[in-house]
Amino acid sequence: MSARNATPAILITMPHSHYSEKARWALDWLSLPYREEPHVPLLHRVATTRNGGQSVPVLVHGNRRFVDSTDIVMHADAFCGGDLLYPRDATMRREVETLEERFDLELGPHTRRWAYAQLLSESRLLRQAMSRGVPWFEARLLSVLMPLVRNQIRARLRITSESAGRSLDRVRAIFREVDERLADGRRFLVGERFTAADLTFAALAAPVLFPAGCRAAYLALDEAPAAMREEVLRLRDTDAGRFALRLFLHERAGSPAAP
Ligand SMILES: N[C@@H](CCC(=O)N[C@@H](CS)C(=O)NCC(=O)O)C(=O)O
Incomplete structure (x- = not known):
């Protein structure tokens, strides 16, 4: 058995994250072989704090713990030999890491805040997404915890209609930056092949694109409130939006289904 197969990892997640x-x-x-361990919001902290983290995802790999998505991607890339999602060339790698960090710090929080603002009143649909694949007792508990979860999300992410509007502006601005980058006809954000920069852009844009092929648990676009649907369609109809959808189609297809 190769070293790669000898140590199946555990990925602690929330289904919709x-x-x-x-x-x-x-x-x-x-x-990289792994078993996913999905949890509902709030109860995820039992699993993450046990492993030295707070938020999801957390990767437990052998006796090592990675409590941030970028650390997980970097570890996985290095473990699998390197020069895969991060180019070996130092200048290109820096460019990939800079974009990844920008998407992590800017795009991810703003797509999330805008999407939650549209969906917090859709309690049943939200609960369905949040409980996909979780242990049965967590799914049961979530029906009781749902009002608390919604209040906590609203408070922690400071969701108001004004802040959601500002977040949408920020998402549009990042999409315009990506449009400009793609304007010379390039197929990927950095260099000639798929990197962590592309992956991070597409994954963190998912809450505003509802991409086919995405393994996060989302409702179907036609179940979303009309105003959300219209905005998603507008964002899909941009070069950045089409780019992310293409990445889901070509670089994500064929991967094992999430639980
Ligand atoms: N910087 C972190 C951000 C992760 C993050 O914000 N996760 C959210 C879900 S999308 C979360 O776990 N929120 C609940 C919490 O912080 O307990 C990463 O890249 O892993």
């Missing part, structure tokens, strides 16, 4: 999708996509793309 786009940062979890980022890590999951990387593990799938690199064919």
